[in-house]
Amino acid sequence: MAQSKEPKKIYDIAKLTTKLKHWKIRVKFKLSLTPTEKKKEFKNLNKSGRHCAYILEDESGQIRLFAFDDIATRLESYDIQMDDGQEYFIWGAEIKVADKGFYSYGHKYQLKFLKSAGIRPVEGELSMKENGATSSATASTSHIAKTTGAEDTKKIKLAFDPVPLEEVENYKSEPHFDVLGIIKECSVPEHKQQETSQFFVKNMRLIDTTGEVNISVSAKKKIELPVEDLTSDELQSCFKKKKKKKKCLSEKEAGELGFLEKMDKVHTNQKLKKLTELKDKVIGLVGCEWKEYGKDVICAKLKNLIEEKELPQSSLAKARKLKEFDEQRPKPSRRKETGKKNLDQLQCADIKAEPSESGTQIKKETSAPEKSPKGATGATGPAKPVTTRLACTHPFSKGTHKQKDVMxxxxxxxxxxxxxxxxxxxxxxxxxxxxxxxxxxxxxxxxxxxxxxxxxxxxxxxxxxxxxxxxxxxxxxxxxxxxxxxxxxxxxxxxxxxxxxxxxxxxxxxxxxxxxxxxxxxxxxxxxxxxxxxxxxxxxxxxxxxxxxxxxxxxxxxxxxxxxxxxxxxxxxxxxxxxxxxxxxxxxxxxxxxxxxxxxxxxxxxxxxxxxxxxxxxxxxxxxxxxxxxxxxxxxxxxxxxxxxxxxxxxxxxxxxxxxxxxxxxxxxxxxxxxxxx
CATH class of the missing domain: 2.40.10.120 (Thrombin, subunit H)
Structure with missing residues (x-):
């Protein structure tokens, strides 16, 4: 495929979206790659090969550029000057949605360098590396990456952009999406095991002003021995060998200290436990995705959970609206165990759905008739049949809805x-x-x-x-x-x-x-x-x-x-x-x-x-x-x-x-x- 024609219009990195067709950016190459991204070779269940990745930067922000196999080799063959102020024009790369489960650099998208993509310096011509320079350039890259500050290598979360819960069904074809809501229910953590890992899963029900969804939140399994389970003698020997006092010992540490047989307690990630405490609180989840486990399920990683106090400024107004909405929601009324049921309680609480051959049937349970108080008419005997009418709080009630003309x-x-x-x-x-x-x-x-x-x-x-x-x-x-x-x-x-x-x-x-x-x-x-x-x-x-x-x-x-x-x-x-x-x-x-x-x-x-x-x-x-x-x-x-x-x-x-x-x-x-x- 021939290199695409260089567009005239230059865009800021912050303005790049998947809707742009003809664009060009003016950037500097910045070396702030994570250890995983610096590996040249990759291998997974589907394929193996080599790849390269760079961080591009202009005044508006940063974005990740990556390439695979032959195109990666081609990109690495260019004599690109790093961190020396040299600027380059880049165009024709594919703008893709960034993987929120991977490393990101403050941008919703990332660039995939293609055969048709173009690159050239703003001043001068693009030269190729001389023979034997590749290995030295790689060594130089490693050296520069080590000398850059921690600020360059830390993970930066993508902009939190939650979607209404009523719309999550529309995101089954999308790689990731964010949600914001209030936790109303949490299940007991369930232990799961795969070939290479063990983890815990907790299901929770999330609501917002538009609807509700069930989300499965997962966290890696952590086996720990609480220090409080050890005797004083064991504690002394433990802390003689360990300079730093700890509340829990990992499986490896317990084995080194001879306490492995005492590890009969499995403790889940503390933040997973905290989900129960976050009930009725506003939380955000970054990087949710639909997965098929017999049925479609929304999954999210616990590490991507954002508590209300951690939400970005742009989401605080939405969080406040959610809390106001939750406070104004009608609370479910509880029927008293004693006393006579009124008509609404009887009809709303005692209606059950039972399966049948012809479909779901509505069955109304009746209780034994109560004796009428003295002076009441109709003394005793079976209660007279009552025309069934659903209470106004029932989901099928029409009492709170206004009819509209078809016109x-x-x-x-x-x-x-x-x-x-x-x-x-x-x-x-x-x-x-x-x-x-x-x-x-x-x-x-x-x-x-x-x-x-x-x-x-x-x-x-x-x-x-x-x-x-x-x-x-x-x-x-x-x-x-x-x-x-x-x-x-x-x-x-x-x-x-x-x-x-x-x-x-x-x-x-x-x-x-x-x-x-x-x-x-x-x-x-x-x-x-x-x-x-x-x-x-x-x-x-x-x-x-x-x-x-x-x-x-x-x-x-x-x-x-x-x-x-x-x-x-x-x-x-x-x-x-x-x-x-x-x-x-x-x-x-x-x-x-x-x-x-x-x-x-x-x-x-x-x-x-x-x-x-x-x-x-x-x-x-x-x-x-x-x-x-x-x-x-x-x-x-x-x-x-x-x-x-x-x-x-x-x-x-x-x-x-x-x-x-x-x-x-x-x-x-x-x-x-x-x-x-x-």
Whole structure:
């Protein structure tokens, strides 16, 4: 295979993702390989061969580069200068997901050098090593690796990026994924043995706000003899031979000291024991994977468990939400052993499922009738049959669920076809939706990083929009990804509103349908459709806006009340009191509401259903208090009623465009806001 053509555009290491097709990096080679990676030969059950690995570095971070067999030999044959400031261009390597169970260097991905990959110095030409230089270079490599500090060789965990538990089924084809949740149940450790190792496995049930999963956590078996099991004489002889006092002796140490016969106790890894103590606590697991042991099982290594106090700053807000969610969950009620059962207890507690030839049957157990108290009618005798009704806490109860019209579901499905996920540099950034003949509407802050010459142009090579992203782990469909022209059609920072123009698809795919009906905000429920968390598309229905025609007298006092609360509740910043709700008072007027949508959903359309048609009335822009969403004060939880999201009314945006005095903007407004339903 011929070497691929060298691209022109240079990317930072931190910007590398599997979505990039044509990229080039400018890096230095850094020798900080671990002992395992420095071995040139490898052998496993499937194959054997040789490999090499290097660490590449630029100002944005580090990434691992590796190669196998002939390609490794080719890469090692280059006279690459290490740690001397020499920079190289590299392109055409395969970007792969980094193995979280192996060594990593702070990056989600790693590079596999291929036959088609290219490398050249930034200055000068790439030379080959002279004959006989390979062995000396290897010795030099070993010397440099020994002289580098411990900081260069220590393991660095990858960025912790947990996925919602309801989505783990989508990760069966992925090598690894992270989870964050609360431990609700833990099993007794179970001893397992394979041909070459022994280990313990503990099953636990993890929950988050989206669902729950069972995870099998494993740890290597450790056989130890507690020092407390030894007599005083034995202790004296033990510590005469051992300079350092220890609580436990390993199997090898016990054998050396003659205590091997006393090793009748097996002690598991202390952190595995601690899992029981972590019940009802928030934990993270890095590098989970699906394995097939007769059935699909989620497995994780104990060494990759992160306790709440060890979580990275970026996950503290999620951990706090989890604890608030767990506190608000209804606790299971326990039936008293004495006294008469009420109807709900009888029907909820005594219904059991029993297998039968025709399938699972529901059986209701009945107890002996109780005597009626004196003065009660119907004295004694068998209890009268009661029409079975499931209690409101039963899983099949309808009491807490609101029925929806089929028509409203169909309308929201149609809306979803017009909503897309905006990517910048290959990473999801926010939400946008189709309007007009060829336009996308989104928030200014979503595209801020690609605006080149403010406010007229964007770096169109860095931004795309993807439609029909309804599964997070679904492979990208090139036919659903569209590019933009560099010129910004319209920008209004005051209402966080931007209009971008789409480029016709190279495969001739038509644009997704546009939302064509618009209207005014009222007291009707709003349905939001977007990409919260920058993941797959979701909807949040039954959102009632805090809206009133008498805004100054009804809404503003509510905001000021929240502002006073925040001033007294949150810590000072740099010695000053911060009002986190003042943004809601700043003009132009904002529409307030409570929604479950969070980061990544900026730009989502809020629609109401009128005359069986979706009518866009608001665009989601942000939420406050901002310190909560940023996780600044994890020790200061915020009640749901004090978390306020906001957006801008489409009618206000239209009026601003209409009153701009610019004919081009007025014509654009007429193309976007095609039909108004009052």
């Amino acid at each position: 409203s579901s169909e309308v929201k499905t149609n809306v979803s076809r017009s909503v897309g996920l905006i990517h910048i540099d290959g990473d999801p950034e926010g939400t946008g939706f189709r309007v007009g003949e060829k336009y996308i509407v989104t928030c200014v802050h979503v595209i801020k990083s690609v605006i080149n010459v403010f406010p007229n142009f964007i770096d169109c090579e860095r931004i795309t929009i993807e439609f029909e992203r309804k599964k997070y782990n679904k492979k990208e469909d090139p036919l659903q990804i569209f590019n933009f022209v560099p010129t910004i059609a319209y920008l209004d920072i005051a209402v966080d509103f931007a209009v971008l123009e789409l480029v016709c698809h190279h495969a001739g795919v038509p644009f997704p349908p546009a939302l064509t009906f618009f209207g005014d905000v009222c007291d009707m429920e709003i349905h939001f459709v977007g990409h919260p968390g920058c993941r797959q598309m979701k909807e949040d229905s039954d959102v009632i806006p805090r809206w009133s025609p008498n805004h100054d007298n009804e809404i503003i006092p509510y905001i000021k009340e929240l502002a006073e609360w925040s001033k007294s509740y949150f810590p000072k910043v740099n010695g000053e009191v911060v009002d986190y709700y003042s943004i809601l008072l700043e003009p132009p007027r904002k529409i307030l509401f409570h929604t479950s949508f969070d980061l990544g959903s900026s730009g989502s359309p809020g629609v109401i259903i009128r005359d069986d048609m979706p009518c866009v009335v608001v665009m989601l822009s942000g939420g406050t208090p901002s310190c909560y969403y940023q996780g600044l004060f994890p020790d200061h939880p915020v009640e749901d009623c004090k978390k306020v999201e906001y957006g801008y009314a489409m009618s206000n945006i239209y009026e601003r465009m209409r009153d701009s005095g610019n004919r081009d903007i007025l014509n654009l407004a007429e193309k976007i806001f095609e039909k108004w339903i009052c």
